[in-house]
Amino acid sequence: MDAVSTVAAGGTVMDPQVISRLLARIAYDQPLALLTPRERDVLAMMAEGRSNAAIAQRLHFSEGAVSKHTSSIFAKLGLGPSDDDNRRVLAVLAYLDGTRSA
Known part of the structure; x- marks a missing residue:
């Protein structure tokens, strides 16, 4: 319900697993990020x-x-x-x- 309310108010919601995978991919793609x-x-x-x-x-x-x-x-x-x-x-x-x- 919180996610629906946030989106209805014009905000965005991202799944924590999606964020973790994106950050891991950035670190893998860009070793300097480490x-x-x-x-x-x-x-x-x-x-x-x-x-x-x-x-x-x-x-x-x-x-x-x-x-x-x-x-x-x-x-x-x-x-x-x-x-x-x-x-x-x-x-x-x-x-x-x-x-x-x-």
Whole structure:
């Protein structure tokens, strides 16, 4: 009845399961959506060509923290260790691709 009243008043009602599926799909389609705001900051600075030391200085935390954020970024973007690929470059390419399509 609440849903009918809401719609009759000009509002909208969405099933929570539909919302959950849409959010899951967005996260799957856009891996950058999985990153925390701080991880996005780190990745943006990586895209600027900054070293871990420079990122740490600019964001006011340790190089170890930058390294942890970087590892988390790689994991969330599905960039496992590889002898053939540079994960930092691949992460930056994903970032640039995501910012173009956003």
